[in-house]
Amino acid sequence: MADFTATVYQNEFLPDGGTDVHAIVTIDCSGAGTAGQTGSGAAGEIIIIDTSGSMGQSAMAAAKEAAQAALAEIVDGTYFAVISGNGAAFLAYPLVQSGPAMVPMDDGTRREAAEAISRLRSGGGTEISTWLDMAGVLFTSVPEVVQRHAILLTDGENNEPGPVLDEAIARATGFYQCDCRGVGVDWKVEEIRRIAQALLGTVDIIPSPEQMAAEFEAMMRQSMSRGVASANLRVWTPQGAQILFVRQVSPTVEDLTNRRTVVNDLTGDYPTGAWSDESRDYHVAVRLAAKAVGQEQLAARVQLAIGDEVKTQGLVKAKWSDDSEQTTRIDPQVAHYTGQTELAQAIQEGLAAKAAGNEELATTKLGRAVQLAKETGNEEATSKLRKVVDVEDEDAGTVRLKKTVEKADEMALDTASTKTTRVRKQ
Template sequence: MADFAKSTVPRFSVEVYQNEYLPEGGREVNAIVTVTSTGGGTTGGMPIPAIPAPAPALDEGGGPARDQGGPAPRAAVVIMVDCSGSMDYPPAKMRNARDATAAAIDAIRDGVAFAVVAGTHKVEEVFPGGGRLATADPATRARAKDALRRLSADGGTAIGTWLRLADRLLASADVPIRHGILLTDGRNEHEEPGELRAALKACAGRFTCDARGVGTDWEVKEVTGIASALLGTADIVADPSDLAALTADFTRMMDAAMGKEVADVGLRVWTPLGAEVAFVKQVAPTVEDLTDRRAEAGARAGDYPTGSWGDESRDYHLCVRVPTAEVGQEMLAARVSLVLPQHDGGLPATLTQGLVRAVWTEDMVASTAMNPQVAHYTGQTELAQVIQQGLDARKAGDMDGATAKLGRAVQLASTSGNEGTAKLLAKVVDVVDAATGTVRLKAKVAEADEMTLETRSTKTVRVKK
């Protein structure tokens, strides 16, 4: 049995929402699994296996960083700042990026290992340099911000090289929480698309990363693809001259990263003989399909990555296909567990679990009723899909297709109470009747409004209690 440290992680709980009743011959079981973590830090959490102390971080001069006292830092973060030539147009863009990054550095907790890199068609370690991480304290934060002031815009964009350097730096810290923050204003034009895909594949599961696009000259699918692959968030700061918005967003990102207490939590789904998982999707706070990320975990079990956790709650949609059975029979369709890897190589620790059931009935009212949570998130997933389809159709010149898809999106946003998405849709279409999804495409749409809708299309709202 592993030794346990005094440090704790949030206490996890699982709630399962479903209609367990199936008609005779029915095979598909749907459930919403709500995972909640509370009480991280030093109170209310669950003990976890002791983690070896990280190798000493170095200060800018190459010597050991000043001892912070207290427990060893459990997190490391690398900030990647786009310094390509386009960041100088307008000049305020580079200046504001430096200032926002400085604000993020101020939000790094004492004792956390960190580094700053500048990204162009090549990548440069801005601070501390030498393939090292610094340990955050007032002195190292001040030196990092001083190094930021010397950044200038020049060169191209090769994001895969930025991510690979971040991975090497983060791997040098023996800590459980490894996080990246990436800011870009342009398209990844100075490396082949396959190079970015290969970098994302190599980095997946090694660190999480939030990605931000500044202005309107970047590619939405590139930035959201980075966040998706690395289980982070994606968003847009459409106006690069809006220092307050950029600074607030960078500070929020860093605060969220500093709030994480445990990494590499897996959602383990076990199914009985004859049953199989059709899909697993995160559906709140954003839609993220995890189905293809399954890692086998023994007989009839698979783990789906969920990334890092602090005090928060997320919802997952699980669909299981079960063997047919006679009316009156019931079975355990799936067992859903939260598991945490052991650092001593032992079996993963089970943090909590929930059960998904199947009961066959001849009561048509019972078997055709849709659980409210399942119905809500089925609609939220469709909402994200039809927004993307509608915008793609609009770009392709298919105005009838775009009108139909975005009209359906307006209808879904209205019925589910997703006011944020409804407001973004209203900047792209004129809403005639939200209840029926009757809309007209606007003749002119600001590029920033279209990109904001596309970037934030996967954000969902939770079921109203």
Template sequence: MDTTNPANPDRPETTGSSTDPAIGVDLAVSQQKYLPAGGGAQELHAVVTVRVSGAAGAAPGPALAEVLVVDCSSSMDRPPEKFREAKKAAVAALQLLPDGTPFTVVAGTHEAAAAYPPGGAMAVADDTTRAAATAAVHELVAAGGTCLGRWLDLARRELAAQSTPIRHTLLLTDGRDEHGHFLPLTGVLASCAGQFVCDAWGIGTDWDARLLLEVARSLHGGADAVRVESDLAERYRRLVRGLLAKTVPELTLTVGSLAPGAHLRYVKQTFPHEGPMTPEPDEPHAFVTRAWGEELRRFHVCLAVDPEGERRDQDLLAAEVAVRLPAGSGVVPPAPQPLVVHWTDDPALSGLTDGQVAHARVWEELGTAVADATDAYHRRQHDRAEALLGRAVALAQRAGARRLLDELGRLVEIHDADTGRVTLRPHVDPVDFQHLMTASSHTTHGPDGSAPAGPPRQGGELVPCPECHRRYPARSRFCGNCGAAMGASS
């Protein structure tokens, strides 16, 4: 779970802040409010930024309950270094758990068993239990199959009795859910939703990125993998340190006060991980986010709005976004922020593009290109895979996604990143596509602030986009069709 706080955070136009002296919650909206009045129903897009500050060390006593799931399937011992490094990583995580932290180590095969403590309640971390758990991890044997549903169901049952505000599972696997029929994953994820956060990791060469992403997105965590087994212990240490800094168990993002005729299309998280948000079953405009420390997250909100019967050339409230905190948290929520629509007949105004929204939509297209390229390659449609990977390179270049460009460079020779001119490499390791998919879920921060919303240059000059050639106002910083930089000054 990434807890990176950008070194140069943005301050968009409209903001609201918490007044709590210990923990602060800020809420900001960046959007392009001008929409064409004559085009019928339109989509209104906004990027909502939520920032939590002052949270490190704010909660008294143990804030975390942890379940460590170690894949003990037979394949983990091929080669032996893989299982050995997985054990080292689990021990590294155990050693960082503060005294008083409830924890369990789960040995995962086609079944699930508590390796430590062996049955009953979770252990409580201290020198004695950490040492005993370390010994239990070293005694683990790789023998059996893989059933992630059973692993996660045991984690749910172990964590259910815990009162700590942050409940977390760290899951590692080297394979696919080959014995998932014993306890189908879909049903288990539904029962686990809202009960704990899960970070899912891959190791070796046969893991399934889509499987890890399904788990992580359903359970509000992240999906990642290591190429070199010996890197896993340090990655685990980094992740656990981030977990220990998380003291706010949840925040709820709400979209309310919708204008007549408006309805919510979707909410997606766009930073630091990309993925859809699922509304609460009894509250369709509320989206729970889990486990916050001092960090910033961004969300893409899309509304359907209709100009029929609405006034032209003035700001109108389309909806209102707000942040709700758990009862008794003692944290004052920030002021709600409006999502505004301004219906106009001026194409120069409706053609303006918000930089943060454009960045979010580039990442959406990037994720689609990566997934489609992976499918095309596995169907042996190599020409199509090459074209899609070239598109992904151009989008990654535009998004400033250095890690993703490195992953793409393993699959294609990049001749021109800006235009996406690439050649598929003759010898591709299939696991590189899995690393590419997990990497594509880790997004970049994007531009600070939003594009200017004032009048365009004199005469409403229109210029062609350098990528798709669709004409947009000269003042636009990004093309509203494909997201390309238009080169205009702020």
């Protein structure tokens, strides 16, 4: 049985006339168990392999090896399927014409699936909307599967109008989760990130084909460790309050504000997906009506709920004070994650400006990113930024764009932009 705990970090004191309350809520989960093994319903896994013509011989061979490595990590009893995707989606395994289009994993089906993968060949274009839609159809064919997860691999730009992909993403949103990986440098980070963020997954670059197998193995192992199929962050605020935003800020920055579903007039749920034994941080910001000095109010009740069952909660409070020492203090957790969120935005805006040829804006944004990475102790971001810019003054954020940059280094910086670090222990 999974156990959840909540811890709230905030400065609850507001100045006279103050209205905005910020808090970081840390949710810890332990005892999550294994996907599909906790009695809450079956788990399902779909491996989506890009088999378009751009994959070529070496990437195709590595992709097949990676898919087979992922198969080895799927726990027996888990329903699974394999999709081959190019200008359309094809069910590579199981080879069925009707009925359930996913089968339980065992030694026999694992061997059959590996053989089916070995027969895949590359050819055709890339229409990812068809891949996402087929995954939805496969999951729908097995109603007992309640925990739905896919791995998607691509190596190239999608050959569809943006709205076509967006509509497919919308159909999949809330139905299954998807971790996305791009191999090489011919795919668009922003395009694949849209899929991953909407489907509560991760996005990353696999620079070279030989790294695929280890990455697929790790992703599937992580998915199998998520014994909690689905949970919501449930936020109650008092009458008249306004929720400014709800964001996941660790391990990655993900804005959940517009994902709210109404529980009642004062309460909304925000999706968090499946859980393993892990810790996540959420930044909740609420605007209240100002009260007189000396008064206090409950600003928010932040809960972790599985279905209708609340597993844990943290209380966000507000107290009005005329003591400037109390009201001007910024909680270290709030300050840290505010900087991390700005860092992600600065990196993405800087790279977009660079791609558009606006070197002045790119230099400003990436310089600010260097400064924020230093301030928040994000060493991974600092390391990746230094492959794109020459740093003259880290504290001031003074940089120069490098004359020559490997495209893979830019893409690695882009995909890692939303990854955060936690507050350093003093």
